[in-house]
Amino acid sequence: MQDASDRPYHHGDLRRALIETALAILQEERGWQFTLRELARRAGVSHAAPYKHFADKAALLAEIALIGFEKLREALLAAQTAQPANDRDALLPAARAYLGFARRNPALYRLMFGAEAGEPAAVHLDDRARGAFAVVVEFLERGQAAGLxxxxxxxxxxxxxxxxxxxxxxxxxxxxxxxxxxxxxAVEAALATLLEGLAA
Amino acid sequence: MQDASDRPYHHGDLRRALIETALAILQEERGWQFTLRELARRAGVSHAAPYKHFADKAALLAEIALIGFEKLREALLAAQTAQPANDRDALLPAARAYLGFARRNPALYRLMFGAEAGEPAAVHLDDRARGAFAVVVEFLERGQAAGLxxxxxxxxxxxxxxxxxxxxxxxxxxxxxxxxxxxxxAVEAALATLLEGLAA
DNA sequence: CATGTAAGTTAACATTGTCAACATATGTTT
DNA sequence: AAACATATGTTGACAATGTTAACTTACATG
Known part of the structure; x- marks a missing residue:
């Protein structure tokens, strides 16, 4: 928090600051009802400033949701490099990583799949969202090739x-x-059911 | 739509009327952002009248979501009586019924699982929501008993x-x-994967 | 240096959820 | 039947929100 006097008129990188502030709040408060004005307040900026960087509220939310998908993709990738896919249960680490992500970022996860970020299709059809899905597909294809x-x-x-x-x-x-x-x-049981349906 | 003159001061059964109007709007407009005032307008009643029947907006939404779960339960029950469970794929009709419900009531389905109806846990832990889940459990138990x-x-x-x-x-x-x-x-493929994981 | 443009601010607007105060039916008690 | 209590409406206010318009300030480029 900087004082109003020493803060320059121009923020510098308000767009990024807004997104980071939003992500921070989403992690603090599970059920935050996203208001642009509070976001602007916490970012130390006037309530109309965000409109210089985002067309409207839905656009901001969509951007944040997409960042969520990027993070999810990273989490999935990290999990699957952690263990070479030679086991029958090679999928388990990735599955746990997925659930762990949702557990660690409940509000963000909700936003990613909710209807508040504009048309959900517009979010999910974006390349960044599809990237996370692609990780799963590639993983399965490799598993098939390995006969698992x-x-x-x-x-x-x-x-x-x-x-x-x-x-x-x-x-x-x-x-x-x-x-x-x-x-x-129940989670383990459900995963087991899935794996039994997938296993060769 | 009745004229303001012949309409009696008391609605008679506003609570039910509000719910039915809301369900109607949810079916018309996929992405309706639920506003109490529009709901009251369409029900032909003043904007504060709903507060005589619901503590707040979340309470109304929760009620509607629970009605959604009741409808879902009925859809599941109807599907499973349609076909006696003597087939290996006896689960399929119920599964299709589930997906059909979501397809026919997209906005309602979203509401049922979204965060707009207050604490989602409060909705999902209600008996009416659990009833739908119970249908699945009982169905599986019967399938187990039948060796399927x-x-x-x-x-x-x-x-x-x-x-x-x-x-x-x-x-x-x-x-x-x-x-x-x-x-x-893909839907059929995903269902097949599930069934293979469940089959005896 | 002039000047255009990007990025802030402030002030307004319509709408929304919610509440308090009031009005009108309905039902219950005497 | 009269009086009263209660349930169910209405109206009018309030603060908050999303959004836009008009204005200001800093920076960049000729």
Whole structure:
């Protein structure tokens, strides 16, 4: 927080500052209802300044959601380099990485798949969002080539993976996977079911 | 639309009227940003009248979301009585019913799983939401008893089903399952993967 | 140095959720 | 039947939000 006097009239890189502030708030408060004015306040700037960098609120949200997909992609990549794919359960680390991302960034994850960032299709069809999906597809294709994964249309399998992981993430974010209601390790069981469907 | 003159001061059953109007609008406009005032307008009532029936906006949304879960439960039940569970693919009709529900009520489905209806946990932990989940669990347990489904913790399997179906529904709602990108019938492929993981 | 442009500010506007104060039906008690 | 309490409407206000217009300031380029 800098004083109003020593702060220059021009921020310098307000666009990046806005995004970073938003990401920071999203990590602090699970259920922050995104308001542009609060964002501007926390960034130390007037409430109309963001409009010099984003057409409207949805555009800002879409940008943040896409950054979320980039982060998710990195998390997936990191997990799969951690262990060479020679095991039958080679998918597990990546799956856990996916769920871990959702767990660590609940509000961001919600934004990524919610309808608040404008047309969801516009977000998900962006290259940055597809990049994360591509990681899964490539991984499965390599698994098939190595004979670890049943030879089917990899895109269909990837869809199954993605869908199941997304569904699991949502259920967990909503606190719906209570031990008493769904068993000790429902997540592991669900993953096992998926793997059994994929294994060669 | 009745004239203001012949309309009685008291609506009679405004609570139900509000809910029905909201459901109607949700079906017309995919991306309606829910405003209480428009809802009151379309119901032919003053903008503050809804507060006599709902504590706040989130309460109204939560109620509507729960009605969505009831409808989903009915759709699932209807699908599974349509075909006795003697086939290996006995799950398919129910799965298609789930996806069909999401396809027919995209905005409502979004509301059911979004964060706009207050704390999502409060919605999903309600008995009406759990009822829909219970349908899946019971179905799997019967399948296990009939020797059609691998004997595992049914709750874990149900979690897998639910998660995969929810994920598929979201992907499809976002128009992410484009034929050119994900193959001709990615949905069928994903379901097949799930069934192979469940089958005995 | 002049001047155009990018990036800020302030001031307004319509809309929204919400609340308080008031009005009108309905039902219950005496 | 009269009186009153309660449920259910209405109106009018309030602060907050997204957004736009008009204005200012810094910087860059001729």
């Amino acid at each position: 994964i049943r030879k089917r249309e990899a895109l269909g399998q990837a869809t199954a993976c993605w869908a199941l992981l997304h569904g699991l993430a949502m259920l967990e974010l909503d606190g719906l996977l209570l031990r008493e209601k769904v068993g000790e390790d | 489904i691998r004997k595992r913790e049914a709750l874990g399997q149900a979690t897998a089903c639910w998660a995969l179906l929810h994920g598929l529904a979201m992907l499809e709602l976002d128009g992410l399952l484009l034929r050119e990108k994900v193959g001709e019938d």
